[in-house]
Amino acid sequence: MVRFRGRRLDSPIQRRDGAVARLRSATATSAGGIVVQFDDGVPSLVVGARRRDRDILTWTLPKGTPNPGETREQTALREVAEETGLDVRITDVLDSIEYWFVQRGTRIHKTVHYYLMEPTGGDLSRHDHEFDQVRWVPFDQAAGLLTFETERALVAKAAEVVDPEPSRRRAEPIVRPAAGAPLGGA
Numbered sequence: 001m002v003r004f005r006g007r008r009l010d011s012p013i014q015r016r017d018g019a020v021a022r023l024r025s026a027t028a029t030s031a032g033g034i035v036v037q038f039d040d041g042v043p044s045l046v047v048g049a050r051r052r053d054r055d056i057l058t059w060t061l062p063k064g065t066p067n068p069g070e071t072r073e074q075t076a077l078r079e080v081a082e083e084t085g086l087d088v089r090i091t092d093v094l095d096s097i098e099y100w101f102v103q104r105g106t107r108i109h110k111t112v113h114y115y116l117m118e119p120t121g122g123d124l125s126r127h128d129h130e131f132d133q134v135r136w137v138p139f140d141q142a143a144g145l146l147t148f149e150t151e152r153a154l155v156a157k158a159a160e161v162v163d164p165e166p167s168r169r170r171a172e173p174i175v176r177p178a179a180g181a182p183l184g185g186a
Contacts, residue, residue, distance in 0.1 A: 023107040030110065031076035032063025033117040034158050035088055043139050043162045045155065046084050046124070047146065048131030057132065058147045061154075063112050064130075072113045080117060084134050085126030092116040094158055097150040116158055 035046040049057040064079030066072075073090055080088050094114040101108055127134040137145055139159045143152045 023102060023105060026106050026108050028065070028108050028110040029113070030063045030065050031072045031079065031113045031115070032061055033076050033080045033088065033090070033115045034061060034094065034155060035080060035084065035086060035117045035119055036158075036162055037119055037136065043159070044136040045139060045142060045158075046080075046086065046134060047137050047142065048083055048127070048135075049133040050130070051132050059145045060147060061114070061151050062131075063114070073115065076113065076115045076117075081122065082128045083130050084122070085124050085128075086119045086122035088117040088122075089120050090115045091118055092161065095154060097154060099148075099150060114154060116161070 036043050038044075046062065047059050048062055049059050052058045062080045062083040064075065064083065066075040067078075070078070077088060077090065080086065092115065094116055096114065097112045099110055101110065124134045124136075139155065139162070142155045146152045146155065
């Protein structure tokens with residue numbers, strides 16, 4: 001009979017009550033945007049779908065991770081352009097979303113910084129491979145399409161500040177000093 005650390009190999013392994021496997025922890029940061037356009041005074045936003053399983057699409061807002069040295073704004077502008085095919089500009093700062101997930105044995109606390117944006121050019125047909133589909137959806141239909149509650153809540157808050165009157169929209173992008181801090185990371 002072989003013994004390993006004082007226990008016979010043929011004895012059953014028992015977990016202590018309340019014992020939980022310890023996961024490594026990490027943090028991650030991303031940035032993205034809610035891109036808004038108006039058709040006859042009705043605001044729409046851009047959403048994208050990723051295939052998670054053979055028959056399941058996950059509808060989300062465009063976002064992504066920073067390149068080294070990028071600011072939050074630079075990351076958001078680049079990622080939204082890549083994932084949607086649109087050229088955009090930032091018109092306001094929105095709330096950030098935080099959530100936890102587990103990936104390859106690591107529990108990750110992620111923060112995503114969002115910006116309100118408007119298109120300045122481009123075309124949805126130019127979106128990259130990260131989304132299987134990209135489309136405009138009216139704000140009042142977004143809650144029924146977006147997969148994650150945190151994003152549905154953010155869109156609901158953004159709908160409160162979106163103004164269809166061009167004369168009441170800001171002409172210049174908002175720049176807040178604290179928001180320009182580099183995100184770092186690869």
